[in-house]
Amino acid sequence: MANEMAPPEETPVPLPAAPTLAVASNIVLQPPLSRRGSGPGLVLIVDGGLPLGHSDKTLDPPPLLKWAEEGFAVAQITLANAFGQDLQRAIEALDSSNECSPKGKYGLITYAPILQSGESIFGASTSIAAIVNYSAVLIAAANAAKPILWHAAGANISSANPGIATTHVYPEASENFVIPAHENYHSASAAVSHTRTLTFLKPLTEGPYFDLEAIWNEHCLYEFGERAVEKTMGTMVEEPYVNHIPTITGGIGRERLTNFYRNHFIHSNPPDTSLELVSRTVGVDRVIDEFVFKCTHDRVVDWLVPGIPPTGKPLEVPFTSIVNIRGDRLFHEHIAWDQATLLRQLGLLPEYLxxxxxxxxxxxxxxxxxxxxxxxAGVETARKLVDxxxxxxxxxxxxxxxxxxx
Structure with a gap:
């Protein structure tokens, strides 16, 4: 009832939803959780002892949901005795899925050690185009004909594996560091390895590719142009976050971030707010901008200068934003600026202390x-950035x- 009475811009935007399908007692199929709704196939191999639920310590979802949010159709196998049959059934499930496209060039990610007999099976599969190994055991040279990426946890693991696998070592991490509910979860290493996996997989699985600039521009349009909270949140994954680093403002998770946008950001910005883009770098899963944030400080802007009454001063402040995009929706924004130059422009920072x-x-x-x-420095910082x-x-x-x- 409340939604019917809300203004149009406050009507919640439906999020992508696709139920997980049971293929066998130890195999499930998760269609893509992207706005596009279709994408390449991906096989995950997990151990039955891994904690694969959500964690209350991080917004990072379990692998099945995370890769579906990236836009893949995901078949997840929990290791059992008949690995060869399980892999074939998982591949057949992807082959027959209407949401899986293109067919026959699937990635395989293993989070569990695989016996050599199992390695030979997926090494011989013509449907597996690339292998990513998160387990603590190097996949044998039998699969060297396929591209292999190994994320090796622990400082004692050598990265020298010429001819076998591209290897990245994570000295601060331990085994299972990418499983959010595992006690060894290490967020920084998990994030870096995820980006590396996307970079490795996408050319081999033919995507999924999204126009990240268009997705970010759409988000900014709703945020600063239309000033529509629910449309803004509709461009983000199920559990996103925003971190304005200098003032430690933002929101962690959908409920808190929606509240932040509605009560402390979107409707709190001065009417003459504008963003002057200076540079943009687009990666496989993020957009990095340098820009000048401009406005007249005619109100309390509590995300920017919390607690400070309006001064009427014009502001031109250099900003940097790192926007992580998962599939075709935003996961997080890390926004930074120099708070000292902002205070100098407001006349609130003395020349001597x-x-x-x-x-x-x-x-x-x-x-x-x-x-x-x-x-x-004051406004000179913005001018120096532009020219x-x-x-x-x-x-x-x-x-x-x-x-x-x-």
Whole structure:
């Protein structure tokens, strides 16, 4: 009833939904959880002892859902005795799935050690185009004819495997570091390895490819142009997050992020807010922007300068955004800027501040104090980002300490 009375822009946008299908007692098929709804095939191999549920310590979903959000049709095998038959049934399930396209060039990701007999089976399969190994055991040279990527956990593992596998070592991680509910889960290593896996797999499985720039631009249109909360959230995965690093503002998870957007961001930005793009780098799963955030500080902008009443000052602040896109929806945004230059532009950062330490071993004279010139620029930082010749470099090298009356 509440949704019927809400303004159009607040009507929740349906998220991709596709039920998991049982293929056998130890095999399931998950269609893609993307807005596109179809994608290449991927076979996952897991051990029955792995904790494959959601974790209350991270938003990272279990592998089956994560790869489906990336846009793959995913067949997951829990290891049993008849591995050869299980692999064939998983491949047949992908072959017959209307949501799996193209056919016959499937990736295989194993999170569990495979016996040599099992390796020979998927090594001989003509449907498996590439192999990714997250287990602690190197896949044998029998599969060297297929491209292999090994994510090796632990500092004691050598990365030298010429002719067998492309190897990345994660010295700070332990086995099962990519399983969110496992005690060894290591978020940084899991994120880096996931991007490497996408880079490795997509050319071999013919995708899935998405226009990441268009997805990010769509999100920004709803966020800053239409100022529509639910449309903005509709461009994001089931459990996304946003982190504005200097002010530690944002939201972790759909409910909190929706609340943040509705009450502290989308409708809180000044009407003249604009973003001037300076550079953009597009990777396999992210868009990295340099831009100048511009507005007039005519209200409390609590995500940007929380608690500070309006000053009426114009702002031009260099920003950097790292936007991680999973499939055709955003997973997270990491946004950073220099808070000091923002405060300088608002007239809230003095040119000099007290220096409470001795200088060259000497304290200030009686009735005196040391002050240092604050090495922070104002709007010049934005101008320098846009035009490298607009401001002379290295002028702060002349800054120093002064002694003044206390």
């Amino acid at each position: 007290p220096f409470p330490y001795p200088v060259n071993g000497k304290s200030p004279a009686p009735g005196k104090k040391f002050e240092y010139r604050v090495p922070v 490298e010749n607009s401001v002379q470099s290295n002028e702060m090298f002349s800054y120093g300490i002064r002694e003044v009356d206390a």
